[in-house]
Amino acid sequence: MSVEIKETKPIIFVNLCTKSGDELFYIRRGYLEAIHAAGGIPITLPLMANRDYAERVCDLADGVLLPGSLTDVDPKLYNAEVSPYYGQKGPERDQSDFFLLEKAFEKKLPVFGICFGHQCLNVFCGGALYQDLPHDVQGNINHWQSEPYNLPVHTVKVESGSIVHRLFQKEEISVNSIHHQGIKTVAGNLRPTAYSPDGIVEAYENKNGNQFLMGTQWHPERMWQDEPSQFSLFQEFVGAAKQWRQKNR
Numbered sequence: 001m002s003v004e005i006k007e008t009k010p011i012i013f014v015n016l017c018t019k020s021g022d023e024l025f026y027i028r029r030g031y032l033e034a035i036h037a038a039g040g041i042p043i044t045l046p047l048m049a050n051r052d053y054a055e056r057v058c059d060l061a062d063g064v065l066l067p068g069s070l071t072d073v074d075p076k077l078y079n080a081e082v083s084p085y086y087g088q089k090g091p092e093r094d095q096s097d098f099f100l101l102e103k104a105f106e107k108k109l110p111v112f113g114i115c116f117g118h119q120c121l122n123v124f125c126g127g128a129l130y131q132d133l134p135h136d137v138q139g140n141i142n143h144w145q146s147e148p149y150n151l152p153v154h155t156v157k158v159e160s161g162s163i164v165h166r167l168f169q170k171e172e173i174s175v176n177s178i179h180h181q182g183i184k185t186v187a188g189n190l191r192p193t194a195y196s197p198d199g200i201v202e203a204y205e206n207k208n209g210n211q212f213l214m215g216t217q218w219h220p221e222r223m224w225q226d227e228p229s230q231f232s233l234f235q236e237f238v239g240a241a242k243q244w245r246q247k248n249r
Contacts (some may be wrong), residue, residue, distance in 0.1 A: 139198030231234025
């Protein structure tokens, strides 16, 4: 008698990245290795700006991770004019992320956004961005560090009662920083949970609790092998995806 063994590991779709004038899609391996180490099955997605494609892949997903990118979120998506200090446009990534998020929200799939993904998820939910922190925010925090990228360069204050506080068990943590944009206005359904010393939102979570949503401005995928607390962010996300799978598959 054959027995069907149901796969219990959650399937995590990770959108790929690109940059202006480049024919390649790419992803840094740390995202995928961290998901796998946390017990998930990472699968990368080409940037298909197509709603039907997003719907079909989300039928297979138990969670969605939106990684960093060398491109910037298009300001028109948060009703702003393009600043002279705006970086590279990446319409394929913007549109692909938005279509995936539409379907992820319909299904209440867990979503984890990192750096660009953190910014894009906030914009999708109705928030806005600073287009260039060095020109838009007064402060002396280095938000674009030089290598090595796995080392922390500034601290962030953590809100009590948040996911980040529960995982790190600290009021202040140290993070790396590789970005020139940041959150200006937090979307109404998101709760800011960590701030850099110059006031930039470094982490948030879903205010309503009916869907796992988490974003970090820093890059835990570059730190997770050195810092167990950074790895716990991936464990939390993959754990939420596993719970979703158990309830919905």
